[in-house]
Amino acid sequence: MVVADTVVSLGVLAAFYALLALGMNIKYGHTGLLDFGHVGFYLIGAYTAALLVLPPESGGPDTIYIFGANLPAVVGDLLFFLPSPVTDLLGWLVAIGIAMTLAGVVGAFVALPTLRLREDYLAITVLGVSVIFQRIVQAESWLVNGPDALRGISRPVGGLFPLDGSTLGGAVVFLFISGAVWAVCAWALGRALDAEILEVAEDGTRADGSGDRDSTVAGRLHAVATLGTDRILGERAATGGDGLLGTVAGLGRNQHVGSALIAGTVAGVVGAALAFAVPMGLVAWGAVVSVFTWVVVLVWLARFGADFRTVDYLATLGIGLAFMLALAPMYYLTPLWQWLPLTVLAFAVVVGGTAYMATNWDRFADRQFRYGTFAALWFGVIWYFPLQILTPVLNGNLGTAANVVFDSTVWMLSFSGAQPTIGYSRFLLFFFGALLFVCLYVMELTVNSPFGRVLRAVRNDEEVVNSLGKDPFMYKIQSMMLGSALAGLAGALAAMYFQVLVFTIFAPRVTFIALLMMFLGGVANNRAMIVGAFLFWAFQTATVELAGFVAPGLRENIQAFRFVVMGLLFLALLYYRPQGIMGERARTEMGGSE
């Protein structure tokens, strides 16, 4: 399997788990409510969406459920003039919306009697509520098939995939996907440049006048990426644009959103046209967009390692390589008693060496966090490119090697079939990612609003909030509603992803995972939820591959051991770095910045 597929499915899982963690963040990070029953709302979202999307019960003995609203078909009948994939998607979106709302409402109802309790009583009580939900699903066979799995949840527009660009539907989908990716990359590039400008402005303009944004490579790249719209919008804003373009210009000047959107639209249309008209158009434009994403990632990394010199890059490469080599015995030796002690020994040596360097080498000690990040990134890069072509290169099969490198680079397309196509997993990544970004944006607006400020005040000290005339109870209820609605959204997306729901999915272990992701990313930092979710699933994916090296009888034990390691790392994280990887974002409150 091509590594790009692994990373894409990793991204899909991370996307809806990030939503789950985001809900937890709203409840705990922003309002201080510890909700150990978070999984209960995940359950409600998932089963509601499933029931709304399933066709009415066919009466067979396999699957019994209380009702099936079959929304995609209903919407398809109502809006018969629209093509069926669109109505399918719309039906799903309606189901997701209803699931979200229901989860939020249930969250409010659960909160009403329990919010007045002390923290630990609240945690126990909501844990009990989630267990009750799980038991109801398990015991009542008429509701959602009881202890048996609820099957048959169809995926939206699933029938269309895999798509190649030659059909109209495929071209349209490619328009959206490539356009969205281009827009996000252009926006990210703009933000990277902004940060650079800020840094330069603080240091004063450089002697050679290179502080001007247009003259750096990244600056020129940004100008190209936004297809010059940035400059146009900048100029228009200066002269006071009007109407729609003026508003977009306002966005463009401050957040690069406007220029990114316009550039994205253009790129999407170009891509769709190319894919539709030209036989190799899909691959060509897919390659261009994919390479663009890699370039943006490199720009961000360069900014992240701003004061890194060659020796730093080499050192982190060495550390990443050492970790990869420590895993080598596992690959090449078969009997357990041979590779296990060797691997453990190798790991101990590498970890010990890294710890020694971290404490004794100045360059490392000053930049521990970035060294760690870069070492992990090198590990990932080594896995992604060289390791995959190791076997073909050793066999002298350079053609295959080049092919593999090309497939890995062009991650947007799936090369597993005869033709390069857009697989369903890419679509899911785009769909989930779009929903995630929308929710993140809305949540950022919320927490930066006066409402968010009251929430943080409630978290810090309720009495103060009371004395200022606000009722903390109402704000807590609203926060519970929001967080539970997000958990419901994650559940609905999970129903779409898994297609089969069993009550064992919704165990308290999921709340534990959400907590872990939240603390890992950074409490009260919304964007860090993506980091936490991605790291968690990266760890899971990596160790799942490792479990393949063990005898089948021991597989379950290894799966459990992964959780032990995760739990121990979580405890260490809570002890040594409770603010998480990214920490809480400094906010400028009303009254100016500090």
Add this chain to the structure above:
Amino acid sequence: MVYSIAEVPNFAHGDLLTLGAYVALLVNKPGNVPLLDLLVSEGAPTTAALGVVFLVGAGGVLGAIYALGGVEALLGSWWPTRPPAAVAVVVHVLAAAVVGLIAALGAPSIVAGMVFAGAVVATLGPVQERFVFGKFRDKDVSLAMMLVVSLALAFVLRFTVQTIFGGTARSYSIQPNVELFGATINVAVVKFIDVYVSGAGLVLRVTDPATDAVLFTGAYSPVVLAGILVATVLAAYGAYRFRLGTRAVVGPYLLAAITGIVVLVGLGGLLSSGGAVPESSMYSSRVRLSILRAFIIVLALAMMGVLHTLLRATKLGKAMRATSDNRQLAQIRGINTERVTMSVWVLAGLFAGIAGVTLGFLFGTLTITMGFFLLLPMFAAVILGGITIYGALVGSYIVGLSMEVGLFAIPNLDATYRVPVAFVVLIVVLLVKPEGITG
């Protein structure tokens, strides 16, 4: 006890039960335990396996004593008197050896497993405090963070057990026959206790369905019955008045209850006359009880009695009660609250180990989540009772009875709703009286 003294709502406590239940497998079914089964041949444990079990059991006892205060505790510092160090060490080693021998030689008895599990988990309880909770408490983290830490620890424990034992469900092997004074008693099969109420009085009959033997028949005419009841009430009231106002270990209510039961059973045994089962009765009922289950009831009562004695009659118990009421005042009075906290963890571990084995026996199968799902009823019991030690006793009986009775009382309720019933009780208590019964 941990909640009230160490101030930690310990979500990992349920998994201590799971750990205890699985640890007893080393004694009960050594051939079924990974790594240990390498030392078992043809179903019978080799001396090596027995040696391992002995060492682990003895190590558990010594570790628990070590947790009480380090090396000084091994030399006897935790004794109420001041013994010479040599005597204390010898006594400790002997106690450890006895526990180890019970575990090794008593295999595969479930009672030996209980002893073994109690000793091992008694060591692991303080380890939790020393390496996790204590460290976080020293950092002065918020209550919410401690909750998260305890939940993380719960999952670490649970998955450690799963790492070692795998995910398959296991069960204990119960030896049905016990040799006692030359006679073989079947402890696993239930006995029937039949009660018939008719016009001629009360007839009590105990039969053994396996052998169809009648073990006891007693008929009580209404007059005799009335006499027995009056005598019981009088005796109980007398005992109550006898102890009223004193501060003895066995207080008025306790003595009244004990006296009442003794008088009831004694008179019932003495005054029974042989009789036949009436053909028609106004009311009849049958209770099914096996000796092993009766043993569990007796064991629970005995352990509570031991705890009660410890709390009332020993200095450590008094220190525990003081620390539970007000930690700072206890420190002012010179009580070593660190040592008290550690002893509480040792006790909690001991009780959790034994309880885990009991749970595994009663539920029939051992699963990884059995302890965690008992956590809610446990919290319900503790909160209902009021987060004091006696409150927990009262609360646990109420919650336990309501769980089982509720399942029968509410028609058509599936057995999976056992825990939700406890939880509903908890919600009602939290809404009506959050301090609990004794709070």
